[in-house]
Amino acid sequence: MKALNGVSISFAEGEVHGIVGENGAGKSTLMKILSGVQQATSGQMLLNGQPVTIHGVKDALKRGIAMIHQELNLIDELTVAENVFLGRESTKSGMLDRAKMVQATEVYLEQVHAGFPATTKVADLSIAGKQLVEIAKAVASNASILIMDEPTAVLSDPEADSLFALIAKLKQQGTTVLYISHRLVEVCQICDRITVLRDGVWIETMDAKGATPASLANLMVGRSLQDFYPPKAPKPTGEPIFELIDVAGAGLAVRAGEVVGLAGLVGAGRTELAEAVIGTRPIGNGQVKINGEAIKIRSPKQAMKYGIAYVSEDRKGLGLHVSLSSVQNITMANLRDYGVFAINGKKEQDKAQTWKSDMDIRAGDLNAAVSSLSGGNQQKISISKWLEIQPKVLILDEPTRGVDVGAKREMYTIIQKLASEGMACIVISSELPEIIGLCHRALVMREGRIVGELEEEQLSEEAIMHLAAGVEAH
Amino acid sequence: MKKTNFLSEYGALVALVVLFVYNAMRHHGTFLQVENLRNLVSQNASVGVIALGMTLVIIAGGIDLSVGSLTALCGAVCILVVNKFGAGMSPTMAILLASVSAIVIGALAGLINGAIVAYGRVAAFVVTLGGLAGFRSIALVLGNGGEIRSQVPALGDFGFGGVAIPFAKDASGGPVLFYWSAVAFIVIALLMSFLLNKTRFGRYIIAVGANQRAAEYSAINTQTVRLAVFTLLGALVGVASVMVGARMNSVGTGSVGLYYELDAIAAVVIGGTSLRGGKGRIWGTVVGVLLLTLISNMITAENIDTNWQGLVRGVVILVAVLIQRGKKENE
Numbered sequence: 001m002k003a004l005n006g007v008s009i010s011f012a013e014g015e016v017h018g019i020v021g022e023n024g025a026g027k028s029t030l031m032k033i034l035s036g037v038q039q040a041t042s043g044q045m046l047l048n049g050q051p052v053t054i055h056g057v058k059d060a061l062k063r064g065i066a067m068i069h070q071e072l073n074l075i076d077e078l079t080v081a082e083n084v085f086l087g088r089e090s091t092k093s094g095m096l097d098r099a100k101m102v103q104a105t106e107v108y109l110e111q112v113h114a115g116f117p118a119t120t121k122v123a124d125l126s127i128a129g130k131q132l133v134e135i136a137k138a139v140a141s142n143a144s145i146l147i148m149d150e151p152t153a154v155l156s157d158p159e160a161d162s163l164f165a166l167i168a169k170l171k172q173q174g175t176t177v178l179y180i181s182h183r184l185v186e187v188c189q190i191c192d193r194i195t196v197l198r199d200g201v202w203i204e205t206m207d208a209k210g211a212t213p214a215s216l217a218n219l220m221v222g223r224s225l226q227d228f229y230p231p232k233a234p235k236p237t238g239e240p241i242f243e244l245i246d247v248a249g250a251g252l253a254v255r256a257g258e259v260v261g262l263a264g265l266v267g268a269g270r271t272e273l274a275e276a277v278i279g280t281r282p283i284g285n286g287q288v289k290i291n292g293e294a295i296k297i298r299s300p301k302q303a304m305k306y307g308i309a310y311v312s313e314d315r316k317g318l319g320l321h322v323s324l325s326s327v328q329n330i331t332m333a334n335l336r337d338y339g340v341f342a343i344n345g346k347k348e349q350d351k352a353q354t355w356k357s358d359m360d361i362r363a364g365d366l367n368a369a370v371s372s373l374s375g376g377n378q379q380k381i382s383i384s385k386w387l388e389i390q391p392k393v394l395i396l397d398e399p400t401r402g403v404d405v406g407a408k409r410e411m412y413t414i415i416q417k418l419a420s421e422g423m424a425c426i427v428i429s430s431e432l433p434e435i436i437g438l439c440h441r442a443l444v445m446r447e448g449r450i451v452g453e454l455e456e457e458q459l460s461e462e463a464i465m466h467l468a469a470g471v472e473a474h
Numbered sequence: 475m476k477k478t479n480f481l482s483e484y485g486a487l488v489a490l491v492v493l494f495v496y497n498a499m500r501h502h503g504t505f506l507q508v509e510n511l512r513n514l515v516s517q518n519a520s521v522g523v524i525a526l527g528m529t530l531v532i533i534a535g536g537i538d539l540s541v542g543s544l545t546a547l548c549g550a551v552c553i554l555v556v557n558k559f560g561a562g563m564s565p566t567m568a569i570l571l572a573s574v575s576a577i578v579i580g581a582l583a584g585l586i587n588g589a590i591v592a593y594g595r596v597a598a599f600v601v602t603l604g605g606l607a608g609f610r611s612i613a614l615v616l617g618n619g620g621e622i623r624s625q626v627p628a629l630g631d632f633g634f635g636g637v638a639i640p641f642a643k644d645a646s647g648g649p650v651l652f653y654w655s656a657v658a659f660i661v662i663a664l665l666m667s668f669l670l671n672k673t674r675f676g677r678y679i680i681a682v683g684a685n686q687r688a689a690e691y692s693a694i695n696t697q698t699v700r701l702a703v704f705t706l707l708g709a710l711v712g713v714a715s716v717m718v719g720a721r722m723n724s725v726g727t728g729s730v731g732l733y734y735e736l737d738a739i740a741a742v743v744i745g746g747t748s749l750r751g752g753k754g755r756i757w758g759t760v761v762g763v764l765l766l767t768l769i770s771n772m773i774t775a776e777n778i779d780t781n782w783q784g785l786v787r788g789v790v791i792l793v794a795v796l797i798q799r800g801k802k803e804n805e
Contacts, residue, residue: 280691301693310691318691321684323752332681332692335674342673385692 376407540605545731584708633720684752
């Protein structure tokens with residue numbers, strides 16, 4: 001299998017070049033070759049007209065190519081400044097010159113509008129914060145070619161806006177930015193030219209002026225994507241089956257068959273709320289009710305017993321065992337069903353095959369490590385794993401993060417199908433169109449508190465943003 | 475797309491086969507004799523049994539440095555119990571009781587290690603370092619700082635008892651026995667392999683070692699899993715201590731089990747189990763044990779100064795780890 005096949009692209013100096021394509025289209029492979037993480041098996045790279053071979057990340061950096069990874073590559077135990085200067089520390093007479101590094105880092109942090117000092121330990125930052133540090137680190141390397149792989153995936157809109165401003169500034173300084181993203185709107189907005197890849201093949205490089213998200217999406221999937229959001233499941237009535245009382249300063253109730261959105265900026269406390277529900281975080285004075293009955297949950301195991309499943313936003317860290325196989329991941333939470341002591345191997349394999357066809361999981365070998373799959377397929381496995389326990393309440397945390405357009409749409413269809421079958425769904429999402437296109441109702445969180453609730457007819461990007469950013473007084 | 479490097483996957487096995495063939499050709503008269511092959515398996519069976527349990531602990535993301543000292547403690551208990559009851563009941567019953575006592579004490583010690591690791595959230599390395607010092611100390615107290623001799627000769631007979639190997643005759647025409655210790659090593663290896671690869675517990679061990687938080691989020695009780703692997707290892711240390719005690723019909727509380735933890739960990743690592751956890755194999759550990767035994771036998775057979783043995787072992791361990799690291803980069 002080849003991830004990339006006969007792709008030739010040229011990048012101009014001082015250009016912002018968007019690269020789009022579905023997961024598995026070969027974007028990440030292309031970037032890995034450019035940044036020296038991986039070697040091309042054939043073909044050549046010309047830098048300023050000269051053929052070059054890049055041996056590893058250090059070599060790439062020396063030639064002025066820096067990459068901001070989709071997977072964060074920071075050292076948790078070090079401070080922001082130490083991470084930014086990792087490997088090229090400033091010294092004064094042989095000793096580390098901390099003050100100088102902190103000072104320089106503050107400047108970079110300001111450019112990305114990070115609201116934390118350079119002396120913060122990276123472990124204490126949110127994922128968005130870490131992403132900002134990654135960006136600062138790449139900018140600090142003074143690269144002439146900067147590769148950004150899904151930089152806004154974990155950023156809230158204001159944070160993304162300050163990143164775009166930074167990109168515009170870098171461009172003026174003559175830096176070439178290669179910008180990979182699934183967010184087609186922003187690609188059209190900030191790029192000069194856009195290259196579309198599909199299945200490892202170059203499809204088209206076009207001027208961004210004529211491009212629209214719809215035209216890009218069509219090129220990427222090779223078919224027309226008309227209604228991006230499938231019809232919503234019928235709006236249920238009746239008593240809620242799942243309730244939170246006095247949690248995050250308010251309450252939340254979900255009926256069977258209802259899709260309730262949990263909107264807000266990154267860091268607004270939505271994931272923390274979900275974790276309090278499944279018992280990996282203290283819930284305070286709050287109460288959880290299932291079918292009107294108050295219950296106590298102290299661990300994901302107890303949550304599972306009450307039929308509550310949480311599909312984590314952090315697929316690699318919490319949602320899946322990426323070193324284990326698809327089969328092993330799918331049955332992980334429900335293994336007891338395959339035998340109290342010995343595992344019924346055949347039953348396990350058969351069930352995994354069923355999920356593979358039900359969820360349209362595109363994996364060659366279900367017994368190969370999950371790490372080899374694309375984000376969309378990993379997410380399908382993560383959801384299958386939780387549907388395995390036949391939950392009544394499904395909490396989906398950023399279900400389409402790092403997932404390509406085609407798989408996104410599939411994910412929406414799956415959610416509506418589950419709802420129409422009577423599942424109570426809570427969808428945490430930072431993408432406003434997703435909340436609007438998917439949910440019957442949405443709650444908005446800000447600074448750890450639920451600050452408002454919007455009915456279906458009230459749902460609009462403005463209304464959500466006002467609540468999320470606290471523009472209107474409440 | 476994915477290259478599996480044969481040598482990094484089966485390197486230890488290849489080394490074992492190569493050395494085996496080399497020895498078979500060089501010492502064709504003696505090496506292939508049934509007694510010699512039997513000795514190869516039984517010689518380090520006690521370390522082997524411990525290494526099997528250690529494999530599970532390491533896959534679960536832990537380590538246990540206390541196993542050597544615990545062998546001495548359990549061995550001491552075994553001999554003390556057999557001496558106390560040897561006169562009052564049939565020797566078989568006394569040996570059974572002593573064995574059970576040793577295994578229970580081992581399991582209890584493992585339980586304590588595991589509880590502190592799982593619930594006290596102390597690093598396994600530190601907890602079992604405490605055990606390394608502590609268990610030896612209790613053993614020395616029990617043995618007044620020296621050897622505890624068994625007064626039940628049947629225990630020593632048990633140490634040299636076993637199943638007759640069919641068609642094999644020793645020099646005087648008697649049957650060649652496949653020692654109980656070797657039988658136990660093989661049976662426990664099969665059991666552990668089943669446990670790791672075919673049971674829910676085994677899957678949880680791998681899941682906890684591969685990513686503890688993801689395991690917790692997958693509704694797995696990670697604390698129970700870690701508690702259980704340490705307890706299981708402790709029980710296996712009890713089994714190993716009975717093998718050692720029976721073989722000598724005594725236990726030197728200061729000397730028995732010395733460096734067992736290092737030998738066991740070495741066998742596990744040579745066998746291809748990752749010290750980072752989440753990945754490992756029982757058959758690899760068996761190969762690791764046999765390889766280490768064969769190498770030390772060769773040093774004796776070739777009349778090399780045995781002081782060199784440590785260096786050779788060290789080199790073998792490092793080479794094994796380097797080959798494994800090469801595998802990771804290829805993935």
